[in-house]
Amino acid sequence: MSSSKRLKQRKVLLMGKSGAGKSSMRSIVFSNYVAKDVRRLGATIDVEHSNIKFMGNLMLNLWDCGGQDGFVENYLLHSRSHVFGGVAVLIFVFDIESREFAADVINYGNIIRALEECSPNAKVFCLIHKMDLVQSGFRHSLFEQRAEHIRAASESFGEAVEFFPTSIWDQSLYKAWTQIIYFLIPNAQTIESMLQDLAEVIHAREIILYERTTCLMVTHITKGTELQNPFTDRFERISSILKTHKHSMAKHMGVPAGSANFAELQIKTGRFMFFITRLTENTNLAVSLPPYEYIFNSARVNISLMRPRFAELELSNKKRPDIGSR
């Protein structure tokens, strides 16, 4: 029990050819950049590390690995075990526009073999990126075709590799990263069963738990009629909507985007009621309810009563010093 409460450092490698868009997506998801800001980014020199604290006891330890040939050679030859050891997740980014797809796959193969050797239990996610540059009618088939080739070069990771089409210009980025985060969260089940109880008590149609800075969804509970909600992409849409709003509030108030947070958002209509409120230090809850004023009011009260129980999930981490892994 106590070991599961320990702060879990999870090492995540972000790799792929130079210019593929790795730093762009990292800056948007984790550092509050907007898509058009990424033009300012220069090529990444060697590795840029960032630590991001998530719900519960997850600490993401992200290695953004510069993709220029010289650096890659260095990872593979001189710092092989340092770079590829202890990896929980490898995210490999392919640029859909690349004219040297065959060469990209060979480079990917080299990385995969190093990973197989040093972290055979790692999970691999491949992002086929800059999909916005492909006309929408061709996106799906091109994506499938690329994914098949890449899977064939994935050695023993083969079937377990997950593929996502992404672009910084739409919510697909959030869809991919939400899956990655979900995979990494160590106590997802505990959190989910607590949320399940909460949803029951407050008559929620849906509850979404998301991380405050990134707006990435941690998990959701969906009940009753909401299970038939036709917008199956709503989770990444909501992440993207909330992130956009955070930026616009910050811009309006002249503060950094990180500090423009809701104390509360409410929407009441004849069809549903909805609110967002803080749950723990790092997370917010978005709640959708049937359209009754008394359900709305009692839901808010019940959530504030439940807050301490969720806070405990995070509290246990504070006692431990930060074990940096650099």
Place this chain on the structure above:
Amino acid sequence: SRKTPNSRANDGKPRLLLMGQRRSGKSSISSVVFHKLPPPETLYLETTTRIKKEYMHSFMDFQVWDFPGHLNYTDPSFDTEEIFGEIGALIWVIDAQDDFFDAVTKLNELIQYLQENYPEIIVEVFIHKVDGLSDDYLSDTYQIIVDRVQDELEDSGHPLGNVSFHRTSIYDHSIYEAFSKVIQKLIFEIGPLESLLTTLCANCKMEKAYLFDVLSKIYIASDLSPSDSSSYEISSEYVDLVVDISEIYGWDRNELEGGDTEQIEEDPEVGNQDAESLIVLEKKNGSYLYLKEINKYLALICIMGDDSPTDRKALIDYNVGVFQETLKQIFPR
């Protein structure tokens, strides 16, 4: 006097014409503003080869006529009466990233023609694609265009009168703001609307209030305090937020058989007839935002200062109710 100058139907519904050189961005503008096309996708728009008429039904009915390049209105086969007889404003789009001298010359010819034949028509010049231009370059370009129009008109004995200029881009809010300003000139009831909003702000200690056409994100009126782009921008993004979330959770559940979570008994308190939303920020001195649906097309957006709006909620509800009632009398629809 402010009224739709040429509307034969005289129903107060403005009609707009979009004209300008080929590739100046007319189709992009109408697709982005009225069909919500994401701006980068305008790259794939096909060139317009025939006059494309679009009818927008919203709080106001727009007709947007998208012209392929230059039209020859002196050609007798051309039904000028049909085209110019019913419009409120003509929007001339100039590509600021391109060589614009031809466009300006054609514009001048058209203005002179209109002043002689249809002097009531308002001409709005959109100096377009201003994204990606440096501030210096942009202000030079802007000045050159304004001067050239002005000089030529004066030389030919026509004063600038009905012509105004806007800087626009489909990549930011400027296109919506420019449209808002054009539309406001064509709304007959603008005066009373503005004073209603001003009273509302005074009574509820609001910083700024806008009346939005929700679908197009054009604001048809605001209170009379000085307006800045930042307030418009935040309000318009707030409308997006509420509309987007309402789309996601407001789907039609009626067809579903007796819902399992919905075992709640009939209750008089059910729902809000008109959608309402409130955002409170964590940060002290941050603004609060408030939205209230006024009717099928319009929403009121208010920006409030730093004392908690929850304390004043009753006051706000009351005043907004009064506003809504008065508005119903102005726009019965």
